[in-house]
Amino acid sequence: DAKTTQPNSMESNEEEPVHLPCNHSTISGTDYIHWYRQLPSQGPEYVIHGLTSNVNNRMASLAIAEDRKSSTLILHRATLRDAAVYYCILAESSGDKLTFGTGTRLAVRP
Amino acid sequence: ETGVTQSPTHLIKTRGQQVTLRCSSQSGHNTVSWYQQALGQGPQFIFQYYREEENGRGNFPPRFSGLQFPNYSSELNVNALELDDSALYLCASSRRTGFRDEQYFGPGTRLTVT
Numbered sequence A: 001d002a003k004t005t006q007p008n009s010m011e012s013n014e015e016e017p018v019h020l021p022c023n024h025s026t027i028s029g030t031d032y033i034h035w036y037r038q039l040p041s042q043g044p045e046y047v048i049h050g051l052t053s054n055v056n057n058r059m060a061s062l063a064i065a066e067d068r069k070s071s072t073l074i075l076h077r078a079t080l081r082d083a084a085v086y087y088c089i090l091a092e093s094s095g096d097k098l099t100f101g102t103g104t105r106l107a108v109r110p
Numbered sequence B: 001e002t003g004v005t006q007s008p009t010h011l012i013k014t015r016g017q018q019v020t021l022r023c024s025s026q027s028g029h030n031t032v033s034w035y036q037q038a039l040g041q042g043p044q045f046i047f048q049y050y051r052e053e054e055n056g057r058g059n060f061p062p063r064f065s066g067l068q069f070p071n072y073s074s075e076l077n078v079n080a081l082e083l084d085d086s087a088l089y090l091c092a093s094s095r096r097t098g099f100r101d102e103q104y105f106g107p108g109t110r111l112t113v114t
Helices: none
Strands: A010-014 A018-023 A032-038 A044-052 A062-064 A070-075 A084-091 A104-109 B005-007 B009-011 B019-024 B031-037 B044-050 B052-059 B066-067 B074-078 B087-094 B109-113
Touching: A010 A018, A010 B066, A018 A032, A018 A084, A018 B009, A018 B109, A032 A062, A044 A070, A070 A084, B005 B087, B009 B019, B019 B087, B031 B074, B031 B109, B044 B066
Parallel strands: A010 A104, B009 B109
Antiparallel strands: A018 A070, A032 A044, A032 A084, A062 A070, A084 A104, B005 B019, B019 B074, B031 B044, B031 B087, B044 B052, B066 B074, B087 B109
């Protein structure tokens, strides 16, 4: 499985944008980049995924580097509810097995 | 709320015993995956079931086994429990209709082995 590297932790202020980076230098051509997050005491929750082009949905945006060796999850206005562990995962399909790393723990300050 | 439910919520077992965990998938989903999450770690893939057949397995010994039923609900069975089996067990359901088949996770079952 291709590996991803994320910072262990990040902090943000409420209502400010947050940029969560992920490096995946060994990504294959068929790998999609998926982001899940895990709120305290809950199971992981799908956030967004993409292949080559930047993607937007109601939760976040995903910016993918042109060489696909890195990506950034963007939360446009962080809320206290966004405090969670964010996982960047490579998989050919979201329905395939997901290989979670240790993720980035995001703290949001009021 | 994802529509994926798991039971029981918490469970305490003794080393050497057997345990069965249950998962009801979201309506319309035909695939169930099971994950083990140790404290402070990300979830680790155990196996996946698609239309009642095992469809991929992670690096877990044979004492971890599963079933998927015609209504797509699923069970995870663990025999000969070890202390290291203490973890949060998560199930996730998805619908295999193409690339956009993200997984919906349940809240998990917290298993403690003493």
